[in-house]
Amino acid sequence: MKTEFISLLTDIRKLLGWLPAPVASVLMLCAAGLMAEILSRIITKLVLRIPGQKRGAFVRSFTLAMQRPARIMLVIIFxxxxxxxxxxxxxxxxxxxxxxxxxxxxxxxxxxxxxxxxLSDAYLTRINGKDDRDDILSRTHMTQVRVLRRMADILVGLLTVGSALMTFESVREYGLSLFASAGAASVVVGLAARPLLTNLIAGMQIAMTQPIRMEDLIIINGDWAWVEEINATYVVLRVWDWRRHIVPISYFLENPFQNWTHNSAALIGVVFLHVDFHAPMDRIRARLNDIVRSTALWDGKVFDVQVSDCSAQVMTIRIIASARTALQSWDLRCEIREKIIVFLRDECPEALPRERMAHVTSLAGQDVLTTTGIVSPLVDRPPPGSYTGPGSAPPPSVS
Known part of the structure; x- marks a missing residue:
């Protein structure tokens, strides 16, 4: 077949013999490229006609994505x-x-x-297509696939460029000389690329150990942040107000942080309520029970109301309620506060915190507080005119 192909091209070149030789040669090579292009289009159309909803659809999408590089490589071969x-x-x-x-x-x-x-996108699409409320598994696979894919892209890119450069004789000799002195070169390269290598290795560790995943909710610098993107050397965190934190990926292996969705997205929210000692706990507990059970934000697992602390002025009620996600937990706590405050204001005003002042009498039987204000204690002072100056006797001590 190769011989027949070359013979066909030779005949084409002979037909173009009336042109200058370089022009005829270039046109012959263009004809070879055109043949490759036509053959590639025919094969692509045949593959796109493969039936099927799942496998056929994957083959068709794979063919459409690969047709450009495959077509160029076929032209190069021809x-x-x-x-x-x-x-x-x-x-x-x-x-x-x-x-x-x-x-x-x-x-x-x-x-x-x-x-x-x-292939990785198809795998992620199949994982994400499953109907599951707890998406920990899909986020785990998403993190691993994306991090490993970026590292594979870097590795394949380096190998490709290195292989292309090694086709040059001068570069090959230089590479062999570097390989011969690999001891000193590896030390220099290692010192120069230490931050890059540290983050690359950290990325591999994160892909394997999974301290963070895609769309995990973490606390960093006091902010709620979602893991939006995990690259080979850094992580993009999306804050609730749409700010972005760009953090080196090694940070998550060297520093402690909170991950609120590591094993499960469910959280237990806590609400503290400060009330007076006259607060009717039975009525408040019953009202809180109605509030929590009537909302769709509660997941039906954890709910409790307890007097957790008290001070000289108020007692503290702790309300705990679980929710499916951190955002639902936040909304649930806000709803509990709003509704219980309305209940205390309208139906239990005696439960609202207040300041207390006691009326205490002194040991001498005189009121510390009078209608005119606070009375200071009696002081035994010398009579007027008994102390005239530094030369006189000192005044008597105050009793």
Whole structure:
């Protein structure tokens, strides 16, 4: 088949013999590329006609995503095969063939990256398609796939560029000399790339150990933040007010932080209520029970009301209620506060906290508080005129 292909191209070049030789050779190579293009389009149309809802749909989407790199590689193969019949000089054929080889290696690496992304996206789509309230499993797979995919992209990119450069004789010799002195070179490169390597290794550890996942709710610098994106060297955190924290990925292995959705998204919210000692606990407890059980934010698992503390002025009631997510827990606590405050204001005003002042009499039987204000204690002072100055006797001590 190769011989027949070259013979066909040779006949095409002979038909173009009335043109200058370089032009005829270029047109012949263009004809080879055009043949590859037509063949690629025919194969693509045939593959896109494969029936099926699941596997057929995947094959069709995979073909559409891979058609560009596959088409370019097929053109490179056809043009490279046609080079011996082009009529170019040996040096020109060598240079053109080397350029085509470099381009083929780069396109092969690009095709590998595209294929990995298509396969990983298809896997994530299948995982996310499951109807499950607790999405811990899907977020775990999402984190692992995305982090490992980015690292695979970096690794494939480095191998592709390295392979393309190694096709050059000068670069190959330089690489061998570096390999011979790998001891000193590895120390220098390791010191220079220490932050990058630290974050890359941390990314692999996070993908395996899962201290954080995609869309985990964590507390950092006192802010609620959701894990929006995990890259190879940094993590993007989305704060509730739409700010973004850009944090090195090694931070999550070297510093403590709170992860509110590590094992489950459910949380127990706490509300503290300060009331007077005259507060009717039975009525308040019954009203809180009605409030919590009537809302859809409560998950039906945990609810309790207790007097957790008291001071000289008020007693503290602690209300705990569980919710499915952190946001629902926040909304549930706000709803409890709003409704119980309205209940205390309208139906139990005696439960509202107040300041107390006691009327206490002194030991001498005189009121400390009078209608005119506070009376100071009696003081035994000397009679007026008995102390005239520094030369006189000191005044008597105050009793």
């Amino acid at each position: 043009v490279g095969t046609a080079l011996p019949a082009s009529g170019f000089s040996y040096a020109t054929r060598q240079a053109t063939g080397h350029g085509l080889l470099v381009l083929f290696v780069l396109m092969l690496g690009y095709a590998a990256i595209v294929a990995m992304r298509i």
